[in-house]
Each structure stands twice: as C-alpha cells, then as structure tokens.
Amino acid sequence: MDCLFCKIVNGxxxxxxxxxxxxxxxxxxxxxxxxxxxxxxxxxxxxxADEVNESNCDVVGHIFLKIPVIAKELNLDGYRxxxxxxxxxxxxxxHLHFHLLGGKTLGEKIV
Ligand code: AMP
Ligand code: ZN
Numbered sequence: 001m002d003c004l005f006c007k008i009v010n011g012x013x014x015x016x017x018x019x020x021x022x023x024x025x026x027x028x029x030x031x032x033x034x035x036x037x038x039x040x041x042x043x044x045x046x047x048x049a050d051e052v053n054e055s056n057c058d059v060v061g062h063i064f065l066k067i068p069v070i071a072k073e074l075n076l077d078g079y080r081x082x083x084x085x086x087x088x089x090x091x092x093x094x095h096l097h098f099h100l101l102g103g104k105t106l107g108e109k110i111v
Pocket of ligand 2: 006094095
C-alpha cells in the first residue's frame with residue numbers, strides 16, 4: 001500500500017522517533033506548527049478516525065494511554081491533541097494520526 005506513514009512504520013522512510021512500542025509510533029512532525037509537534041500513529045493501517053471500529057479501536061485507547069508518557073518525555077506542561085479526518089477535515093496523510101502540539105502557551109481557539 002502506498003501510504004507514507006506505513007513506510008515510516010516499516011523504516012522505508014526515516015523519522016525522528018520519540019516513542020515506539022509494538023502497537024504505536026510517535027515522531028516529530030516534519031513541518032512543526034508549534035515548538036513541539038509530534039505525530040502519533042498506530043502501526044496498523046487505519047485510514048482515518050472514520051474507519052475506527054470495534055475490531056481496531058483498542059489501538060486508539062493505547063495511543064491515549066501513552067500520550068501522557070510521551071508528553072512527560074517531551075516536558076510538555078499542557079498540550080493540544082488534534083485529529084484531522086478526511087479531506088474536508090484537513091487530513092493530508094490518510095493513515096490515522098494524532099497531532100500532539102505544545103511547547104508554548106496555546107490559545108483557547110482551534111480555528
Ligand atoms: P494531516 O494534515 O493531519 O494529515 O497531517 C499530516 C502531517 O504529517 C503534517 O503535519 C505533515 O507535516 C506531516 N508529515 C508529512 N510527511 C512527514 C514526514 N515524512 N515525517 C514527519 N511528518 C510528516
Ligand atoms: Zn498506512
């Protein structure tokens with residue numbers, strides 16, 4: 001499958017990793033929007049949040065279990081988690097991912 005984030009999982013494309021286990025991977029975004037901008041992805045290919053279902057939702061819980069661990073590792077005292085879903089939601093890489101944004105005081109508004 002021609003998926004950028006699957007290629008990162010497979011090691012075909014390099015990434016600057018901050019966390020990895022058997023189910024998920026977190027790496028620095030190539031175009032950071034905040035001083036700290038990490039992308040957290042399941043290793044299994046799920047196209048987007050709209051494709052989460054009974055059989056694959058465990059990994060989403062696992063991501064949220066590890067977000068505090070990753071945030072602590074990055075010394076984030078407060079952060080924002082964003083998921084863009086499908087083209088109209090601003091998603092450009094069609095492999096489910098959560099943006100972890102921080103490293104500065106963020107405003108209250110998302111858009
Ligand atoms: P989204 O627009 O929500 O689909 O987010 C995709 C994100 O992936 C963007 O913030 C990109 O900057 C980021 N991105 C694209 N290619 C890479 C890459 N090779 N390594 C790290 N981040 C990437
Ligand atoms: Zn993928």
